[in-house]
Amino acid sequence: MNIRPLAITEAYSSDLNETSNHAEAAVFSTPLSKAIVDNFPDFLSEFAKREKWEYLQLDDVLKNTIPNSDKCFYLEQVLVKSADPNTLFCRIRKTLSGDKYFAFKVVTAENVKQQIRANFPVAIFPAYYLYHFLLRRVFPKLKGLRKLSRLLSIPVDMSRAEIMGRLIYNGYKIVQMIDIPSATVFITTIDTEHNPSQTNPASNEGFLFRMKRIGKGGKDITIYKFRSMHPYAEYVQAYLHTKNGLAEGGKFKDDFRVSTGGRLIRKYWVDELPMLYNLLKGDIKLVGVRPLSAHYFALYPLSVQRLRLRHKPGLLPPFYADLPKTLDEILQSEVNYMNRYAKAPVWTDCVYLYRILKNIIVHGARSK
Structure with missing residues (x-):
């Protein structure tokens, strides 16, 4: 067996990019404002035609420079926790038309666990996963170690439940979740009736x-x-x-x-x-x-x-x-x-x- 340890400080997107060269979930390089035509994931056409989708760049969202559009958005980069998902979801919601879709990729904690299980023998998996779990899901939430985790740029895993909760908290409806190699794609629309973020503070992530x-x-x-x-x-x-x-x-x-x-x-x-x-x-x-x-x-x-x-x-x-x-x-x-x-x-x-x-x-x- 060819065992390649997962680098703890590597960005999630690198793993996904390697896999996506051979999958329908390829990472695209088409500029924003151009309809997705090439390398279009087939499953997205079930929700809207190809010409109705546009790329959304993470930098544009973080800089709050999302152009007005009447099309569906597909976030080009893999979403990570360090990108501040709540802010990202909030800004996209303000721009997205009410009847359009917003789709994005995340390497969830469940995806990461599957990758580790595939890369390590059964005898080694429990010990390594415990180490990984403590490093990327427990220590970043401890008061004394939170800053250190950020300084070392240690990625923090988000579970599927957390991502779903963040979406609903920010006023989205979850239409479907699709598992692709090494990641999960979320298909969402705006919930025009409920947006808990307007009245409730952000969830406390501590113990x-x-x-x-x-x-x-x-x-x-x-x-x-x-x-x-x-x-x-x-x-x-x-x-x-x-x-x-x-x-x-x-x-x-x-x-x-x-x-x-x-x-x-x-x-x-x-x-x-x-x-x-x-x-x-x-x-x-x-x-x-x-x-x-x-x-x-x-x-x-x-x-x-x-x-x-x-x-x-x-x-x-x-x-x-x-x-x-x-x-x-x-x-x-x-x-x-x-x-x-x-x-x-x-x-x-x-x-x-x-x-x-x-x-x-x-x-x-x-x-x-």
Whole structure:
């Protein structure tokens, strides 16, 4: 086997350019403002005719000199995190016509992992990938090492979920994602109804994650957790629900937003330790219905929504007392708890706390 170690500081685009010489995703050199004719990726013609596409140069976007156009845009260069994707998406959105497409290539974290797996023997892959993961996905997010990573020009991998979240955050709809050799192509359009970047601050990419949840009386509360999902994953929730629906236990089916390490800390509730701060602040109580996002809250019937708004959310939900499997069973479990709590608050919480701890300690109930 011919093993070529992946250079940690090399630009992603070099790998892609080598591959694209033999693929339909060739990197083009046509100037901006000229319709794409030669070396046109066939899959883009499924969305608009060749003459309706134009190249977009990264330098023009970064300099904010994008010419007005009534055509679809295809970003010529491979998008990397150092190019500030949020700024890039925002500027393109201001220029792109509402019914046109914007397409671009990214070497995602998943693409990189596949490349490493193909270049290293099975015995070496776990150790090398751990090294790669720490260097390009963990260290750049640590306060003390962030500047050093930038000084050394170490590329930072972006997961598919993060890119999707950034797009939705900046007011785009994801039309399709196409895997090509060494990269992924995103096909998008403008979401004329939603642009969370106008009202919400950029996502915190650190290990401590802040979430907006609905509290008692409909008041917005900030819940703290250790990050178990990729950055900007919260904006992918509606997309994920539409595409995949709910799995057993009320969680989203095939939730690709959760990282590998995130699944581990979720299993033992390590991610929820910062919620003890919310408990001390009085945002939540020890036992109570789970604090929900606005999207998940909207899935509940109005009668249950009204009932929920009369109760303070809790750290330990009745879910772990009853272990329901479907959304209807979850709703009934919460309604039963809230009705019992309204009649005998202290006794109800004591009973539910006992049942929850029994299921966790004795029966091994775990979060997913």
